Amino acid sequence: MFLRILQDMDALIAFQNITLIDGAGREPVANATVAVRDGKIIYAGKAKKWQPSHNEDIINLDYGGKYLLPGLIDCHVHLSGSGEPDSQFKVDDGSMALKILSNARKNLAAGITTVRDLGGWNELEFAVRRWIQRGEFTGPRMMLAGRFISITESGADYYEGMYRVADGVEQVLKAVREQIKNGVDLIKLGVTGAVLVEDGVPGATHFNFDEVRVAVEEAAKFGKRVAAHAHGIDGIRKAVQAGVHTIEHGTFLHQGPDVIEEMARRGVFLVPTLSPGMAVINGDRSKVPAWIVDKLIETQDAAKESLRRALEAGVPIAMGSDAGTPLNYHGENGQEVHWMNEAGMKPMDALVSSTSRAAKALGWDSRLGTIEEGKTADILILDENPLEDLRRLTDKKLIRAVFLDGKLAARHPTDSYPKAILAKDCLQVGM
């Protein structure tokens, strides 16, 4: 019996000869060691200060000076979308479950170890997560919002399967309870119109204050947070006053200095989602409908300006790529970190927004987001320093390995590792 317990225990893994970027914003540490036991980090710091106990099996992984950082956290994805040019996600349910699984794995293989899905499809994402949690498939850590709760509008027809229509306080209450029954980790509310709905007016307020407020209160009873999709300033203001935790997009936030101040004061996160616009502006848009191209181009400067103003005022910023939208592919989420940098965030700050600050936005910061003693061993290893060029985060040639819970979840095809540390169906990086 005793022997069996010993066998079941994971050996200690020591990541040697690395430059440590801890995700908390501290200066990188060269010649560092990170030690992991049973999926938890037990040491992170200078190699020479590490003192392993002598009677323990150690698997040493020598990375020859490569960079070790926390697995990235993307606070805004749609696993039900694959970057379809017309933003039409719909397929039959069987295909959709596989599509969600495939997209989830693309995130993990690109070093996104945690995704927050803000609009799933027919509750299929819950089944996918269950199969991942059961160990049938390797996949990222998933925080799920279930359906996008919305007022009556045409988006509900276009994204049939993603929306839950609710009008008035009573229906919103019912919708929130339904979502919680389905197993959500948080609630997503469409507080304003959308860019990716043909007749959607992004600046228009959808939910009234009372409707947002009741969602926040009901969610809080169950310990759940609320993410507000909000472009227009009136909607953002109402959402912030009603107590939501994150503002998604926040496109016209720059129009309300009072709202920016209030977000900073309350610690409401802005998730700027610059990628949908940049993907279409820079991509091959021959198959993207004109209404999508026009609206994304029209709103992009405002989105960047809002990010800059929020930054100046000290609003906490968390990375969210909105992956799944037209030409905005899962596995390329790291681009968002680069766009945040281009819009005015310092490289280290943009990286922190994708690690420890993102973990905070999710409320999972006690276990995720940094490489520190006691944290979960979600780890990304890169061949070159991402702080010199954040596009390296998404360069499939430079991603060396991805660890989830201390297990190797994705590896470079030419690298070999001891079997004991492989996740059940270890992926290839950048698949």
Ligand SMILES: [Zn+2]
């Ligand atoms: Zn979205």
